[in-house]
Amino acid sequence: MKDYRFIGKSTPRKDALDIVTGRTKFINDLTIPNMLYGKVLRSPLPHALIKSIDTTEAMRLQGVKAVLTYKDVPDWKAGFPHHVRILDSKVRYVGEGVALVAAETEDIAEEALRLIKVEYEPLPAVYDVEESIKPDAPQLYDQFPGNVFPQDNVVFGPHTLNEVVIGDIEKGFEEADFIVEGTYAYENIPNPLPPESPGVIALWEGTDNLTVWLASQGPQIFKAAFQRRMGNINLQSLGNPVGGSYGSKYMSWQYALPAVALSKATGKPVKFCYGKAEHLAAFTLRLGSRIHGKVGMKKDGTVTALSGDWLVNSGSFSEATQGMVAVGCGEAQLMLRCKNWSFIPKMVCTNRTASGQVRGFGGQELKCALTPILTMGMEKADVDPVDFFKKNYVKAGDGFYWRDGDWWVCRGIDYSNAINQGAETFGWKEKWKGWLKPTSVNGAKYRGVGVGVHGNADAGEDVSEVYVRLEPNGSAIIHCGIAEHGTGQRSSICKMVAEVLQLPLDRVYVTPTDSLVNPIEIGPVGSRGTYAIGGAVIAAAEDAKRQLFELMAPKFKVKPEDLETEDGMVYVKGKPDKRIPWIKEMQYYGSIMGHGRFESDFSIPNFMMIFTEVEVDTETGKVDLIRVVGTTDVGQVIDPLSLTNQLNGCLGSAGIDSAIFEETVLDTRLGRIMNCNMIDYKWRTFSELPEMEHSILETPFPTHRFHAIGVGEITPSPGPSAVLMAVSNAIGVRIHDYPLTPDKVLSALGKIGSPMRRE
Amino acid sequence: MTLTLEKSSHSTLTLTVNGEKHSFMLGEGPHEVASSHTLAHTLRERLGLTGTKISCDNGACGCCTVLINGKAVQSCMLLTVECEEKEITTIEGLGDPVTNVIDPLQQSFIDHTAFQCGFCTPGIIMSAKALLNENPSPTRDEVKEALSGNFCRCISHYHVLDAVMAAAKKGGNQ
Ligand code: FES
Ligand code: FES
Numbered sequence: 001m002k003d004y005r006f007i008g009k010s011t012p013r014k015d016a017l018d019i020v021t022g023r024t025k026f027i028n029d030l031t032i033p034n035m036l037y038g039k040v041l042r043s044p045l046p047h048a049l050i051k052s053i054d055t056t057e058a059m060r061l062q063g064v065k066a067v068l069t070y071k072d073v074p075d076w077k078a079g080f081p082h083h084v085r086i087l088d089s090k091v092r093y094v095g096e097g098v099a100l101v102a103a104e105t106e107d108i109a110e111e112a113l114r115l116i117k118v119e120y121e122p123l124p125a126v127y128d129v130e131e132s133i134k135p136d137a138p139q140l141y142d143q144f145p146g147n148v149f150p151q152d153n154v155v156f157g158p159h160t161l162n163e164v165v166i167g168d169i170e171k172g173f174e175e176a177d178f179i180v181e182g183t184y185a186y187e188n189i190p191n192p193l194p195p196e197s198p199g200v201i202a203l204w205e206g207t208d209n210l211t212v213w214l215a216s217q218g219p220q221i222f223k224a225a226f227q228r229r230m231g232n233i234n235l236q237s238l239g240n241p242v243g244g245s246y247g248s249k250y251m252s253w254q255y256a257l258p259a260v261a262l263s264k265a266t267g268k269p270v271k272f273c274y275g276k277a278e279h280l281a282a283f284t285l286r287l288g289s290r291i292h293g294k295v296g297m298k299k300d301g302t303v304t305a306l307s308g309d310w311l312v313n314s315g316s317f318s319e320a321t322q323g324m325v326a327v328g329c330g331e332a333q334l335m336l337r338c339k340n341w342s343f344i345p346k347m348v349c350t351n352r353t354a355s356g357q358v359r360g361f362g363g364q365e366l367k368c369a370l371t372p373i374l375t376m377g378m379e380k381a382d383v384d385p386v387d388f389f390k391k392n393y394v395k396a397g398d399g400f401y402w403r404d405g406d407w408w409v410c411r412g413i414d415y416s417n418a419i420n421q422g423a424e425t426f427g428w429k430e431k432w433k434g435w436l437k438p439t440s441v442n443g444a445k446y447r448g449v450g451v452g453v454h455g456n457a458d459a460g461e462d463v464s465e466v467y468v469r470l471e472p473n474g475s476a477i478i479h480c481g482i483a484e485h486g487t488g489q490r491s492s493i494c495k496m497v498a499e500v501l502q503l504p505l506d507r508v509y510v511t512p513t514d515s516l517v518n519p520i521e522i523g524p525v526g527s528r529g530t531y532a533i534g535g536a537v538i539a540a541a542e543d544a545k546r547q548l549f550e551l552m553a554p555k556f557k558v559k560p561e562d563l564e565t566e567d568g569m570v571y572v573k574g575k576p577d578k579r580i581p582w583i584k585e586m587q588y589y590g591s592i593m594g595h596g597r598f599e600s601d602f603s604i605p606n607f608m609m610i611f612t613e614v615e616v617d618t619e620t621g622k623v624d625l626i627r628v629v630g631t632t633d634v635g636q637v638i639d640p641l642s643l644t645n646q647l648n649g650c651l652g653s654a655g656i657d658s659a660i661f662e663e664t665v666l667d668t669r670l671g672r673i674m675n676c677n678m679i680d681y682k683w684r685t686f687s688e689l690p691e692m693e694h695s696i697l698e699t700p701f702p703t704h705r706f707h708a709i710g711v712g713e714i715t716p717s718p719g720p721s722a723v724l725m726a727v728s729n730a731i732g733v734r735i736h737d738y739p740l741t742p743d744k745v746l747s748a749l750g751k752i753g754s755p756m757r758r759e
Numbered sequence: 760m761t762l763t764l765e766k767s768s769h770s771t772l773t774l775t776v777n778g779e780k781h782s783f784m785l786g787e788g789p790h791e792v793a794s795s796h797t798l799a800h801t802l803r804e805r806l807g808l809t810g811t812k813i814s815c816d817n818g819a820c821g822c823c824t825v826l827i828n829g830k831a832v833q834s835c836m837l838l839t840v841e842c843e844e845k846e847i848t849t850i851e852g853l854g855d856p857v858t859n860v861i862d863p864l865q866q867s868f869i870d871h872t873a874f875q876c877g878f879c880t881p882g883i884i885m886s887a888k889a890l891l892n893e894n895p896s897p898t899r900d901e902v903k904e905a906l907s908g909n910f911c912r913c914i915s916h917y918h919v920l921d922a923v924m925a926a927a928k929k930g931g932n933q
Contacts, residue, residue, distance in 0.1 A: 012869050019877035020865040022810015022850035026878060029809035105789060195814040195822055195878040195912055243812070243878030244912050276815045486876030486913050641872035645915055649875070652914040678819035678910065686916055687900075687907040 006495040007706050008637045011505055014491040015241070015484060027199040027215040027240045028273045035201065036065055038262045038272035039109035041099040041116050042282055043091035046125035046351040046671025047138060050089050050118060055099065058115040063108035066265040067116065068100040073261045076229050078253040080155055083141060084317045086257045091120075092140050092316040093353050094671045095282030102262040102270050125351035127668045129187075129290055129313040132350045140316065140349045149314065149347040155323040159405030162322065164329045164343040166401075172305025172340025176296030180376040185290040185737045186368030186720065187313065188663035190654035191280055191681065192358045196243020198283060199273030200252065202259035208233040210260060216252040217245040217485045218523030223515050226253065230260075239513030242485035246359040246653035247713070248284060249485070250525055251319055254356075255283075281676035284356025285664055286654055287324060288313030289365035293373040296340075301383035301391060303338040308373070310345040310366065315354035321347045324362025326403040327456065327526075331363035332370060333400035334455050334605050337392050352666055353673070359653050360454075361526065364717035367454055368659075368738060371721035376734075379435035385725065386428055389453045390419045394605055402457050402602040411603040413699050415455075415633055419609055421695045422631025426611035436732045444619040447626070448730025452718030453609045458526030459710045460601035464536035465519035468497055468544045470592040472583035474568015475507040476541070481521030482533055483513045487712050488642035489529040493537045495638060496706065500541035502566040527606055530638060530710035535598035538705045544594025551585050551592070604703060606711050608632050610650060610718040614726040618749060621742030623660050623727055625690040630715065633697035636708040646712040647694045655716020657684055659723035659738050772843055774801070777852030781806060785840070792839050799823040799834035802849060810850035810881045814910065821909035824882040824889075825849050831889035833908070850881035853888065864888055864926045873922035875913035883909045887923045895930055897923075 018024040055067040070087040078084045087097050099116050103109035124138040131137055132147045140147055151162045173179060201213040210233055214222060219239030227235045242249060259272035274283060293308035310328075314321040325345045332343065358364075378388050394400060399409045423429065431439045431449045438446045467479035476497050484490045494508040501508075511517045524533060549560035552570045556563065563570055569579035586592065613627040630647050637643055650656055661682040665674040675681045700707035720738060728734045733748040746752045772792055773782045783792040783805065792801055799816075802808040802825070811834055814822040818836040825834045826848040853862040864887060867873070874880040883906060890897055890905035897905070902923045911919070 010872070013872055013874075015877070016869040016872070016874075017861070019874050019880050020868045020884060021854070021861060022808075022881045024877055025809065026812070028813070029803075107787075107793075193912055194876070195812070195820065195910060196876070197814070242876060243814075244876040246912070276817070484876075486874075488872070488875070639872075641918065645872060645875050645913065645918060648914045648917050650914070652912045677817060678815040679817070683910060683912070685907040686903040686909065686920075689903065689916055692917060 004499055005502065006499050006505060010639060010641045011495060013488050014494060024241050026196055026243045027201065027213060030201060030213060032201060032269040035269045035271055036102040036104060036266060037106045037109050038259050038270045039101045039113055040097045040258060041113045043094060043096045043098050045091060045120055045122055046094050047123040048091050048120040049123065050091070050098065051121050052119040053099065054117040058101065058112040061108060061112050061115060063104040064101060064112045065104070065268065066102040066262055067112065068261060068265060074264065076226065076257060078257065079317045079319055080322050081150060083143065086261055093351050095353050096316065097258065100258050100262055102266050125671050127350050127352055127666060129288060129311045129348045129350065132348050133346065140351065144349060147349050149318050149321060149349065155320060156326055156403045157405070160322065161326040161329050161401050161403050161405045163345060164332060164341040164401065167340035169305050169307055169340050169342040173296040175304040177299045178380055179294060179296050180380055181294040182373050182376050183290065183292045183736065184369040184372040186365055187288040187290060188658060188738050189285040189288055189355065190658040190662040191285050191664055192246040192248045192653045193681065193683070194244025194246060194248065197274040197276055197279040198249055198255040200256045200259045201269055201271045202256065202263040203269040204260060204264040204267065210234065211236045211238065212256055212260065213238045213240055214252050214256060215240055215242050215249055217242055217247065217250040217483055217525060219252070219483055219513055220481045220515050220521050221250065221523060222252050222256055224520060237515045239483035242483055245485040247357040247361060247525065250357050250523065276678060277676045280681055281673040282353050284319055284354050285315070286358045287321065287355040287362065287365040289369045291369040291373060293370060295374060295377045297377040297381055299381055301378065301381050301388050303336060303392065305340040306336065306338050307342040310343065312345055312347045313350055313355065314347055315350055315352045317349065317354045318347065319354055319356035321355065324357065327458065328362030328366035330400060330402045331454065331456050332366055334394045334457065335392060335453055337394065337398055351671055359713050360717040363454060363456060364720070367452065367717060368720045371452060372724055375725060382435070384432060385451050386419060386423050389451065389609065390416050393453060393607065408457065408602045410605060411703070412605050413633060413701065415607040417699065418607060418631045418633040418695065418697045421697060422609050422611060422629055425631065425693055425695045426629040428611060431613065436729055438730045438732070439613070444617055446616045446618055446730040447613060448616070448726045449611065449613050450722040450725025450729060451609065451611050452722035454714050454717035455605045455607040456526060456714055457602040457605045459528055459531040459606045460604050461526050461528050461532060462522050462600050464521060464533045464598040466536040466540040466596045468537070468540035468594040468596070470544050470548060470582065472586040472588055472590055474503065474582050475509070476501055476503055478508065478510045478537060479518050480510055480533065480537060481513055481515060481518035482510070482524055485524065487524060487529060487646060488639060489524045489533070492529070492638045492642060493534060496534055496538050497541045500538060501545060504567060507568070525713065527710035527713040529712065530708050531604070531704060532598045535704065536596040539596030539598065540594045542594070543596055544592050547592045547594060548582065552580065555580060555585060604701065604709060606709050606714060608711055608714045608718055610722050612719065612722045612726045614723060614730055616727055616730045616745060618731065621745035623740045623745060625656070625660060625723070627691040628656065629693045629695065631695040632711050633699050634709055634711055635701035635704065636698055636706045637696065638706070638708055643696065644694060647715050648692055650715040650719050651684055653716055656719030656723060659720035659740060661739055661741060663739050772840060774842055774847060775845065776802065776806060776808065776847045777849060794838065794840050796839045797835050798837045798839050798842050801839040802834060808849050808851050812878055812881060821886060822879055822882040824885040824909070826885055826889055829889065829892050831886045850885060863929055864891065867922040867926035871918045871922035871925065873918040874915050879909060879911040883911065883919055891927055891930065896927055899924060
């Protein structure tokens with residue numbers, strides 16, 4: 001393997017000093033002169049019409065600058081298809097906005113909320129995905145009869161994938177040696193829960209100038225999506241460092257639009273940051289996912305047919321549910337080489353806070369329900385799940401429909417080596433005792449193991465465009481609209497440029513995440529940072545280098561391709577002694593602008609497998625996570641510590657722990673979320689960490705300059721189904737939903753009755 | 760200012776933060792400290808010390824951890840008016856104020872990339888600092904215990920443990 005100067009070496013994050021000294025300015029750390037504070041009055045009812053709303057008293061309070069209701073807000077619509085107003089005359093979940101207030105202080109704004117009088121006409125509400133599609137169910141939207149979001153979606157172009165129908169399903173079942181059928185659900189709607197709650201500052205000036213400072217993983221997406229919807233205004237979006245996102249702060253309109261409306265109404269900058277209770281009770285959660293599935297299998301574990309209904313509970317609106325369903329459908333095919341499919345999703349609205357994008361983007365939600373159905377077949381065939389996943393994971397030459405509805409043929413690498421090495425690191429062979437069999441028993445404590453797999457073809461998704469500017473003093477500036485949300489990607493792209501141009505790392509900078517300075521950047525999502533954004537960055541650096549050499553070649557009387565550069569100096573290959581600094585030819589007033597562009601390419605899937613060992617206390621029902629081993633092949637590590645950080649992230653962001661104790665508890669009598677604080681919403685503490693180990697392979701990907709591919713987004717997604725498998729093996733009984741709380745475990749063991757909250 | 764001072768000794772409040780004294784008027788006005796204000800709020804909104812983060816604002820997550828007389832406390836759970844006559848240290852107060860050299864613990868966090876988004880980091884560093892003040896050579900389990908009130912959703916815990924252990928080891932060798 002090539003020994004690089006920066007790539008593959010641990011280097012300090014460029015923003016490290018700011019982070020450890022508290023100097024990093026997150027959105028709520030910013031203040032702008034004359035800034036007002038925005039607050040939202042939220043609905044106490046899950047479904048109701050607003051009969052009347054009286055804001056006079058609130059307006060009279062000193063320090064209040066605006067009170068807006070559905071009658072006054074601009075008619076900008078969000079969601080897919082565009083159906084969500086900032087405020088509406090009807091509320092569809094507890095926590096939906098009813099009125100907006102801007103005031104001089106937060107305290108005044110909050111006081112004003114108390115003075116607004118609202119009269120509601122309550123409507124019946126529905127929460128369960130199958131109840132919601134019954135003919136007599138309460139209807140959420142006139143335009144979505146039957147509470148089903150339309151299939152003709154265009155999130156990813158005119159042919160956006162909305163089902164998997166391949167081959168001849170009847171024939172597939174005929175070829176099977178046996179058929180299994182079952183229902184599994186992942187409906188605990190966990191919250192990815194970044195520590196920083198969503199927040200924004202908006203400033204509307206004059207008739208058509210808007211500036212937004214956004215805590216968002218994709219601040220430019222707000223501009224791309226809303227500039228035209230707002231009347232083709234001048235919109236500048238600025239991205240702040242993001243205090244965690246995990247996908248949830250990608251689409252920022254839920255928090256940005258109220259602030260924009262308030263700023264438009266007052267002419268002043270308005271800061272609007274969610275409190276933690278709002279974040280937990282009135283912001284987007286994971287999708288609810290339930291699958292009734294049927295699998296035809298041969299005795300050797302070959303899957304001949306898969307049919308299923310995927311019932312997707314999107315809550316009160318669709319932020320990007322169609323997109324998540326499209327990617328989920330693609331990812332199902334990556335894990336399963338099956339010739340005959342009939343897998344039909346249905347996207348349903350219900351009266352709870354909506355589901356939105358979260359790391360795993362539909363795929364995790366799908367896997368959590370689909371994998372256990374496949375394991376029923378594996379159990380019957382008595383096939384080891386590791387062997388099954390190895391045999392079935394997409395290989396070069398295999399085809400699949402991706403999110404755009406096109407048929408893509410895999411050009412990636414074979415991940416069998418990663419699977420083998422992961423299994424060895426974990427000690428799978430020794431620990432696996434067969435289906436529904438514990439690994440070991442010690443009194444009341446039963447141990448079990450499980451494994452899960454995930455991967456997507458989004459590492460090369462979408463266009464990225466980047467400029468790299470060379471400055472005469474021997475430095476490089478990357479014009480890229482990428483936000484830093486924790487992956488270290490802003491530092492990693494500096495490493496890529498430093499490597500291409502052989503510059504010291506402290507001579508490479510990235511422009512602020514500012515839409516006035518940078519080309520449109522959809523952002524670091526879907527593990528695309530390394531391959532797609534990185535691809536554009538590298539191309540721009542190469543282009544700049546080419547121009548530099550063209551400029552310098554006459555001086556050396558050689559061809560441009562004979563030149564080399566290092567530390568801001570140029571020399572002829574093989575003759576490093578005679579060096580000329582860039583400035584000699586660039587002059588102090590000159591600069592060179594390299595341009596790079598990456599075009600979407602869905603042919604290179606990435607891969608993640610997670611092995612888990614759990615211990616179940618059969619007396620108390622408590623599940624302890626003992627050990628986690630992740631395995632992947634990244635082609636080439638860019639930054640070892642950033643990579644292990646991302647891999648360790650499999651526990652958090654509503655990942656593995658959403659199988660064990662994480663859940664958003666909805667009281668279906670009132671429609672309220674019961675655990676909207678960080679004491680009742682459970683999260684893992686330092687003192688409960690499992691052993692964590694990773695096996696990281698580096699099989700070069702020929703299609704990337706440094707042979708690398710990203711995996712950050714996908715690391716949590718194989719985890720929950722692996723835990724479900726491990727617990728079932730430990731106790732010898734299958735459990736059909738998540739999380740595996742003591743009541744469910746004890747009920748599965750027949751020690752108590754059915755837990756109350758289950759249907 | 761003087762007028763009010765003369766009016767009543769209860770109408771002002773003096774805080775000692777990072778070795779500096781700051782006086783405030785007590786009251787509900789935009790630049791005053793209200794009796795309902797938490798220390799976290801005052802540090803951030805009145806003193807501009809935004810290194811102290813607020814996440815849960817109810818004592819669950821540790822993002823707002825500061826040192827009071829060397830001990831880690833959650834500043835969102837303390838009223839500012841309770842903090843007079845106490846030595847308050849925030850993340851901005853670590854390191855050497857004269858040379859501007861950061862604390863070895865902060866350096867260790869940099870060396871181990873012991874953060875991802877970094878939002879939880881100031882709170883974690885302050886909790887770890889309090890531990891090392893009391894116990895300069897903790898075991899890994901003692902570090903875990905000391906940090907068990909600090910939420911980190913990115914799961915930087917493993918690197919944090921490495922960073923704190925390395926800092927402790929270095930400190931011990933000196
Ligand atoms: S913000 Fe103080 S403990 Fe969470
Ligand atoms: S580094 Fe993001 S929460 Fe800890």
